[in-house]
Amino acid sequence: MKKIFLFLFMAFIFTACGDDCYNAPQTIAFEFVNANDENLITNGTLSNFSVSEENQSGIQLTKTSDNKVILENVGAYNGTKNYIFNSNVKNFNFSIQSSEFKGGCDGYQINKLTFKGIGIDVKDEKGYYKIILE
Template structure:
């Protein structure tokens, strides 16, 4: 009986060491404001809005309680991908450049976010991008 328990314990330890882990890229968060720093999602000016990738596939968006938008499941690839933000107020394009990294856990990291479009100003705040629509 002791030998069976030791065998099972050793088998469990050896298989647990081989587990892979994955780190998803950091989330991208947008806050949309006007020139007076009023949040355009909270006051309803920006609604409706959506984001699509270069293949016209919609990106899942999550609205936070403080009027920001989290772009879900972007950046998990090697290379650059183009996106378009659509709203009744403004349409603009942006691209996300990502790369794979290896280490304790494999995953992806977002290296660069580039905005394109006239009539927007973007400020990189702590943990989110404040997009000022003019």
């Protein structure tokens, strides 16, 4: 996770200068665990999963070396979009509310992430969301 933050920090430094620059929204990462705090990807329980936008287009996912999942290219819009997480363990919905900001560099920021579903619990950890699937 430290590598991701270092990469984002360096990307910000190199893009913060100049008239034409753009700041992408913050990275959203999920870790899926069970009630015993065991990573479900590591132990093989969560073997098949995807995320799609409400209009059914798939979202690119990147699995990290510590078995977290990064959602690619989400949050670069004004307003709220709804997403669906599908897996062999549990399905749930979530929404991302984003807005445009202007400043030294234009870009987007994620204002709110809302999870909806029965039998899930979400903890906002430092830099990622821990999703407990029961």
